[in-house]
Structures are given as structure tokens and as C-alpha cells.
Amino acid sequence: LAKTTQPISMDSYEGQEVNITCSHNNIATNDYITWYQQFPSQGPRFIIQGYKTKVTNEVASLFIPADRKSSTLSLPRVSLSDTAVYYCLVGDWMDSSYKLIFGSGTRLLVRP
Amino acid sequence: SQTIHQWPATLVQPVGSPLSLECTVEGTSNPNLYWYRQAAGRGLQLLFYSVGIGQISSEVPQNLSASRPQDRQFILSSKKLLLSDSGFYLCACMMDRTYEQYFGPGTRLTVT
Numbered sequence: 001l002a003k004t005t006q007p008i009s010m011d012s013y014e015g016q017e018v019n020i021t022c023s024h025n026n027i028a029t030n031d032y033i034t035w036y037q038q039f040p041s042q043g044p045r046f047i048i049q050g051y052k053t054k055v056t057n058e059v060a061s062l063f064i065p066a067d068r069k070s071s072t073l074s075l076p077r078v079s080l081s082d083t084a085v086y087y088c089l090v091g092d093w094m095d096s097s098y099k100l101i102f103g104s105g106t107r108l109l110v111r112p
Numbered sequence: 113s114q115t116i117h118q119w120p121a122t123l124v125q126p127v128g129s130p131l132s133l134e135c136t137v138e139g140t141s142n143p144n145l146y147w148y149r150q151a152a153g154r155g156l157q158l159l160f161y162s163v164g165i166g167q168i169s170s171e172v173p174q175n176l177s178a179s180r181p182q183d184r185q186f187i188l189s190s191k192k193l194l195l196s197d198s199g200f201y202l203c204a205c206m207m208d209r210t211y212e213q214y215f216g217p218g219t220r221l222t223v224t
Contacts, residue, residue: 103155
């Protein structure tokens with residue numbers, strides 16, 4: 001499975017756009033990129049997933065360049081409630097099993 | 113949609129005592145099931161995953177074991193707990209060929 005590298009922490013202010021970049025240099029052809037959000041004492045929550053180019057949903061956008069060796073999670077106009085740990089993962093289905101390997105994530109702190 | 117139940121929510125056990133954590137899933141059939149452990153301030157460590165009844169794959173050698181006696185039941189066990197087994201245990205499920213993993217509320221285990 002490809003390994004991912006993310007910044008350990010980021011700070012932002014309410015109303016700003018936050019971009020968290022994840023590097024996955026060894027991503028395989030069939031790997032998808034998935035982002036999760038985790039609040040303290042809760043399980044992670046799926047945010048967004050993509051394979052290439054750009055994906056957008058109601059909470060975030062995911063930008064993936066052509067070489068797919070990195071991806072950027074974009075959170076528009078963050079609020080205090082977006083303070084959480086964000087995980088970037090890559091992986092694919094092999095033989096009906098799919099293992100999500102979580103790294104240390106990026107701890108985002110949103111200040112008033 | 114899937115709902116994952118875990119119990120107990122918190123547990124304090126002495127070193128050397130046995131452990132049994134249960135996870136059940138509603139709203140889906142034949143899911144992939146996962147056990148993760150999260151130490152304080154750290155990322156999630158994948159412990160076990162299962163693609164079907166009686167099928168268990170272990171990711172990390174340790175004194176823990178897992179079983180899947182029914183399609184939507186996943187059990188994490190230990191015969192003798194160690195101090196290092198303390199942590200936040202999360203059960204998760206994922207449907208075949210999807211990339212969104214759903215997590216339960218977790219069990220916080222403290223080994224004293």
C-alpha cells in the first residue's frame with residue numbers, strides 16, 4: 001500500500017479557506033485517494049474520495065494533479081467546528097479486501 | 113445506511129485480565145469489518161480485518177485476536193491484557209468495492 005505524508009499540524013482562522021496537501025509518491029494505478037476527518041473520542045468520518053482531477057461535494061474539494069503523486073483537500077470558509085485531525089489515505093481493492101492504513105494525519109486548529 | 117454498535121463504551125481492566133469487545137453492524141450484509149486501535153494523540157493502527165464469516169487477517173502480531181462468528185458481528189479478544197493494550201478501539205465496516213469506511217463509537221480501554 002502507498003504511504004502518505006501530510007503536515008503534522010496547521011492553523012487557520014474562521015472564514016478562511018484551508019488547503020491540506022498530502023504526498024503519495026508511490027501511489028499505484030488502481031489506488032483511490034480518500035480523506036477522513038476525526039474529532040476527539042470519535043471514529044473518523046469520510047469526507048471525500050477521488051481518483052484524478054477534481055472532486056467536489058458539499059463539504060470539501062479534492063484536487064489531484066495528473067501524476068497523482070499528491071492531493072490537496074480544500075475546506076472552504078472553515079469554522080471553529082472544523083478543528084479536527086484530517087487523514088489522507090490511498091488504497092485499492094485487492095482480492096475482495098481493502099485495507100485503510102491511517103497515518104498520523106494533520107491536526108487543524110481553527111481560531112476565532 | 114450502516115450503523116455500527118460497539119460496547120462497552122469505556123472499560124478499565126487490570127493487567128493480565130481477559131478482554132472481549134464486541135462490534136455489531138446493522139443495515140448492511142456481507143461487509144468488510146475492521147478493528148483499529150488508537151493510542152492517545154496518535155493515528156489509527158489497523159489490527160484486524162475480515163472479509164467474511166470466520167475469515168480474519170491480522171496486521172500486527174500481538175496478544176490480541178479477533179473472530180467473526182456471524183456476518184455482522186466482529187469480536188476483539190485477549191487472554192491476558194498488557195499495559196500497552198490501553199487505547200481507543202474502533203470497529204469499522206466497508207461495503208465491497210466502495211471506498212467509504214464507517215466507524216463505530218469506539219471503546220476506550222484503560223489497562224491498569
